[in-house]
Amino acid sequence: MKNLLFIVLVCLLTVSTVSGNIMYEVSDDEDFLLELLETGNEQERRQALGGLRTAATEHSVPALIELLETGTASEAGDAALILGNLKDVRAVEPLMDFLDRTVRELESGNGGESIDRHAPRCAAAALARCNPQTAFDYLGGLLSAVDDPAFNSAVVTGLGLTGDDRAVPLLIDHLYTHELTYSLENPINSLLLLETPAALDALGDVCLDEELPRRPEVLSDTVLHSQSRYSPYSVWDYHLIMNKRVVCS
Secondary structure, eight states: OHHHHHHHHHHHOEEEEETTEEEEEOOOOHHHHHHHHHHSOHHHHHHHHHHHHHHOOGGGHHHHHHHHHHSOHHHHHHHHHHHHHHTOGGGHHHHHHHHHHHHHHHHHTOOGGGSOTHHHHHHHHHHHHHOHHHHHHHHHHHTTSSSOHHHHHHHHHHHHHTTOTTHHHHHHHHHHHSOOOSOTTSHHHHHHHHOOHHHHHHHHHHHHOTTSTTHHHHHHHHHHHHHSTTOOOHHHHHHHHHHHTOOOO
Protein backbone atom coordinates (compact mmCIF):
# COMPACT_ATOMS: atom_id res chain seq x y z
CA MET A 1 0.00 0.00 0.00
CA LYS A 2 2.82 2.42 0.86
CA ASN A 3 4.49 1.78 -2.52
CA LEU A 4 1.20 2.43 -4.29
CA LEU A 5 0.68 5.61 -2.31
CA PHE A 6 4.17 6.81 -3.22
CA ILE A 7 3.51 6.20 -6.93
CA VAL A 8 0.22 8.07 -6.77
CA LEU A 9 1.89 10.88 -4.84
CA VAL A 10 4.56 11.27 -7.52
CA CYS A 11 1.91 11.33 -10.24
CA LEU A 12 -0.32 13.86 -8.54
CA LEU A 13 2.26 16.30 -7.22
CA THR A 14 4.02 18.75 -9.51
CA VAL A 15 7.60 19.33 -8.45
CA SER A 16 9.59 22.48 -9.20
CA THR A 17 12.87 23.82 -7.88
CA VAL A 18 13.19 27.37 -6.59
CA SER A 19 16.54 28.53 -5.16
CA GLY A 20 17.47 24.93 -4.53
CA ASN A 21 14.29 24.16 -2.57
CA ILE A 22 11.73 21.61 -3.70
CA MET A 23 8.22 23.05 -3.91
CA TYR A 24 5.11 20.86 -4.20
CA GLU A 25 1.83 21.76 -5.83
CA VAL A 26 -0.67 19.47 -4.13
CA SER A 27 -3.43 17.74 -6.04
CA ASP A 28 -6.98 19.00 -5.59
CA ASP A 29 -8.35 15.44 -5.58
CA GLU A 30 -10.23 15.27 -2.28
CA ASP A 31 -10.20 11.47 -1.94
CA PHE A 32 -6.47 11.32 -2.57
CA LEU A 33 -5.80 14.09 -0.07
CA LEU A 34 -7.88 12.32 2.59
CA GLU A 35 -5.94 9.08 2.02
CA LEU A 36 -2.69 11.02 2.28
CA LEU A 37 -3.95 12.62 5.47
CA GLU A 38 -4.64 9.20 6.98
CA THR A 39 -1.54 7.29 5.86
CA GLY A 40 1.13 9.88 5.12
CA ASN A 41 4.00 11.12 7.24
CA GLU A 42 4.01 14.53 8.93
CA GLN A 43 5.14 16.41 5.84
CA GLU A 44 2.62 14.63 3.62
CA ARG A 45 -0.20 15.35 6.08
CA ARG A 46 0.79 19.01 6.05
CA GLN A 47 0.62 18.99 2.24
CA ALA A 48 -2.76 17.23 2.36
CA LEU A 49 -4.18 19.86 4.70
CA GLY A 50 -2.88 22.57 2.40
CA GLY A 51 -4.72 20.99 -0.50
CA LEU A 52 -7.91 20.49 1.52
CA ARG A 53 -8.13 24.21 2.18
CA THR A 54 -9.59 24.52 -1.30
CA ALA A 55 -10.61 20.93 -2.12
CA ALA A 56 -12.51 19.97 1.04
CA THR A 57 -16.24 19.36 0.95
CA GLU A 58 -18.59 17.93 3.57
CA HIS A 59 -17.03 14.56 2.74
CA SER A 60 -13.84 15.69 4.55
CA VAL A 61 -15.56 16.76 7.77
CA PRO A 62 -15.19 13.47 9.76
CA ALA A 63 -11.44 13.27 9.04
CA LEU A 64 -10.94 16.92 9.95
CA ILE A 65 -12.89 16.46 13.19
CA GLU A 66 -10.71 13.48 14.07
CA LEU A 67 -7.62 15.65 13.64
CA LEU A 68 -8.93 18.03 16.29
CA GLU A 69 -8.46 15.21 18.79
CA THR A 70 -5.61 13.11 17.41
CA GLY A 71 -3.52 15.50 15.31
CA THR A 72 -0.62 17.68 16.35
CA ALA A 73 -1.45 21.19 17.54
CA SER A 74 -0.55 22.58 14.14
CA GLU A 75 -2.68 19.98 12.34
CA ALA A 76 -5.62 20.67 14.66
CA GLY A 77 -5.36 24.38 13.88
CA ASP A 78 -5.33 23.74 10.13
CA ALA A 79 -8.26 21.34 10.45
CA ALA A 80 -10.23 23.95 12.41
CA LEU A 81 -9.52 26.55 9.75
CA ILE A 82 -10.92 24.27 7.04
CA LEU A 83 -13.95 23.34 9.16
CA GLY A 84 -14.69 27.02 9.62
CA ASN A 85 -14.61 27.55 5.88
CA LEU A 86 -17.04 24.64 5.41
CA LYS A 87 -19.40 25.97 8.13
CA ASP A 88 -20.53 22.44 8.93
CA VAL A 89 -22.52 22.20 12.17
CA ARG A 90 -21.08 18.74 12.87
CA ALA A 91 -17.89 20.52 13.87
CA VAL A 92 -19.49 22.63 16.62
CA GLU A 93 -19.16 20.17 19.53
CA PRO A 94 -15.67 18.95 18.55
CA LEU A 95 -14.44 22.54 18.28
CA MET A 96 -15.75 23.33 21.77
CA ASP A 97 -14.17 20.12 23.07
CA PHE A 98 -10.84 21.18 21.59
CA LEU A 99 -11.04 24.59 23.28
CA ASP A 100 -12.05 22.95 26.58
CA ARG A 101 -8.99 20.70 26.41
CA THR A 102 -6.79 23.71 25.74
CA VAL A 103 -8.21 25.47 28.80
CA ARG A 104 -7.51 22.41 30.95
CA GLU A 105 -3.93 22.24 29.69
CA LEU A 106 -3.39 25.92 30.43
CA GLU A 107 -4.96 25.63 33.88
CA SER A 108 -2.82 22.65 34.77
CA GLY A 109 0.33 24.35 33.59
CA ASN A 110 1.29 21.20 31.70
CA GLY A 111 0.81 22.71 28.26
CA GLY A 112 3.50 25.36 28.40
CA GLU A 113 5.07 26.16 25.07
CA SER A 114 3.68 22.94 23.57
CA ILE A 115 0.30 24.64 23.12
CA ASP A 116 0.08 26.08 19.63
CA ARG A 117 -1.37 29.59 19.99
CA HIS A 118 -2.56 29.46 16.39
CA ALA A 119 -4.84 26.47 16.97
CA PRO A 120 -7.21 28.04 19.58
CA ARG A 121 -7.61 31.12 17.40
CA CYS A 122 -8.56 28.96 14.42
CA ALA A 123 -10.95 26.91 16.56
CA ALA A 124 -12.72 29.95 18.04
CA ALA A 125 -13.07 31.56 14.60
CA ALA A 126 -14.33 28.29 13.08
CA LEU A 127 -16.90 27.90 15.85
CA ALA A 128 -18.24 31.39 15.12
CA ARG A 129 -18.57 30.56 11.44
CA CYS A 130 -20.23 27.18 12.01
CA ASN A 131 -22.83 28.39 14.51
CA PRO A 132 -22.65 32.06 15.59
CA GLN A 133 -25.29 31.83 18.33
CA THR A 134 -23.76 28.78 19.98
CA ALA A 135 -20.34 30.37 19.59
CA PHE A 136 -21.45 33.51 21.43
CA ASP A 137 -22.98 31.54 24.31
CA TYR A 138 -19.88 29.38 24.65
CA LEU A 139 -17.13 31.93 24.01
CA GLY A 140 -18.78 34.54 26.22
CA GLY A 141 -18.39 32.17 29.17
CA LEU A 142 -14.86 31.27 28.14
CA LEU A 143 -13.53 34.82 28.00
CA SER A 144 -10.88 35.29 30.70
CA ALA A 145 -11.38 31.70 31.88
CA VAL A 146 -7.61 31.40 32.04
CA ASP A 147 -4.87 33.93 32.57
CA ASP A 148 -3.38 33.56 29.12
CA PRO A 149 -3.36 36.64 26.84
CA ALA A 150 -2.96 34.64 23.63
CA PHE A 151 -5.88 32.33 24.44
CA ASN A 152 -8.10 35.23 25.52
CA SER A 153 -7.18 36.99 22.30
CA ALA A 154 -8.41 33.95 20.37
CA VAL A 155 -11.73 34.06 22.24
CA VAL A 156 -12.08 37.78 21.54
CA THR A 157 -11.56 37.13 17.84
CA GLY A 158 -14.26 34.47 17.86
CA LEU A 159 -16.72 36.81 19.58
CA GLY A 160 -16.10 39.45 16.94
CA LEU A 161 -16.86 36.96 14.18
CA THR A 162 -20.24 35.99 15.66
CA GLY A 163 -21.79 39.24 14.43
CA ASP A 164 -23.81 39.26 17.67
CA ASP A 165 -24.40 42.64 19.34
CA ARG A 166 -24.48 40.91 22.72
CA ALA A 167 -20.72 40.62 22.37
CA VAL A 168 -20.29 44.41 22.51
CA PRO A 169 -20.36 44.85 26.33
CA LEU A 170 -18.07 41.83 26.76
CA LEU A 171 -15.55 43.28 24.34
CA ILE A 172 -15.78 46.75 25.88
CA ASP A 173 -15.22 45.31 29.35
CA HIS A 174 -12.24 43.36 28.05
CA LEU A 175 -10.91 46.55 26.50
CA TYR A 176 -10.99 48.33 29.87
CA THR A 177 -9.74 45.50 32.04
CA HIS A 178 -6.93 44.07 29.93
CA GLU A 179 -3.83 45.71 28.60
CA LEU A 180 -4.08 46.48 24.90
CA THR A 181 -1.69 45.00 22.43
CA TYR A 182 -1.15 45.81 18.78
CA SER A 183 -2.39 42.38 17.76
CA LEU A 184 -5.22 42.08 15.22
CA GLU A 185 -7.00 39.85 17.74
CA ASN A 186 -7.60 42.65 20.25
CA PRO A 187 -11.04 43.99 21.24
CA ILE A 188 -10.85 46.98 18.88
CA ASN A 189 -10.55 44.85 15.80
CA SER A 190 -13.25 42.47 17.07
CA LEU A 191 -15.66 45.37 17.54
CA LEU A 192 -14.96 46.34 13.93
CA LEU A 193 -15.49 42.74 12.86
CA LEU A 194 -19.01 42.80 14.33
CA GLU A 195 -20.00 45.34 11.63
CA THR A 196 -22.99 46.60 13.62
CA PRO A 197 -24.08 50.15 14.59
CA ALA A 198 -24.03 49.17 18.27
CA ALA A 199 -20.39 48.12 18.02
CA LEU A 200 -19.49 51.34 16.21
CA ASP A 201 -21.29 53.47 18.79
CA ALA A 202 -19.59 51.65 21.65
CA LEU A 203 -16.17 52.05 20.09
CA GLY A 204 -16.82 55.72 19.44
CA ASP A 205 -17.76 56.23 23.09
CA VAL A 206 -14.58 54.48 24.17
CA CYS A 207 -12.51 56.79 21.98
CA LEU A 208 -14.13 59.81 23.64
CA ASP A 209 -13.43 58.57 27.16
CA GLU A 210 -10.56 60.76 28.34
CA GLU A 211 -10.10 58.61 31.45
CA LEU A 212 -9.42 55.47 29.45
CA PRO A 213 -5.85 54.28 30.07
CA ARG A 214 -3.69 54.50 26.96
CA ARG A 215 -6.46 56.35 25.09
CA PRO A 216 -4.12 57.61 22.33
CA GLU A 217 -3.27 54.01 21.50
CA VAL A 218 -6.98 53.10 21.36
CA LEU A 219 -7.50 55.88 18.84
CA SER A 220 -4.51 54.97 16.72
CA ASP A 221 -5.34 51.24 16.84
CA THR A 222 -8.90 51.97 15.73
CA VAL A 223 -7.71 53.89 12.69
CA LEU A 224 -4.96 51.39 11.95
CA HIS A 225 -7.23 48.37 12.01
CA SER A 226 -10.10 49.96 10.12
CA GLN A 227 -7.70 50.87 7.31
CA SER A 228 -5.63 47.67 7.48
CA ARG A 229 -5.32 45.44 4.48
CA TYR A 230 -6.57 42.66 6.78
CA SER A 231 -9.84 44.48 7.42
CA PRO A 232 -12.17 45.99 4.79
CA TYR A 233 -13.84 48.50 7.07
CA SER A 234 -12.19 51.80 6.13
CA VAL A 235 -15.68 53.34 5.87
CA TRP A 236 -16.10 52.60 9.57
CA ASP A 237 -13.15 54.77 10.39
CA TYR A 238 -14.73 57.66 8.50
CA HIS A 239 -18.05 57.37 10.31
CA LEU A 240 -16.35 56.89 13.66
CA ILE A 241 -14.38 60.11 13.28
CA MET A 242 -17.21 62.18 11.75
CA ASN A 243 -20.11 61.00 13.87
CA LYS A 244 -18.23 60.97 17.18
CA ARG A 245 -16.01 63.96 16.32
CA VAL A 246 -12.94 62.01 17.33
CA VAL A 247 -9.71 63.84 16.62
CA CYS A 248 -6.79 61.49 16.03
CA SER A 249 -3.40 63.09 16.16
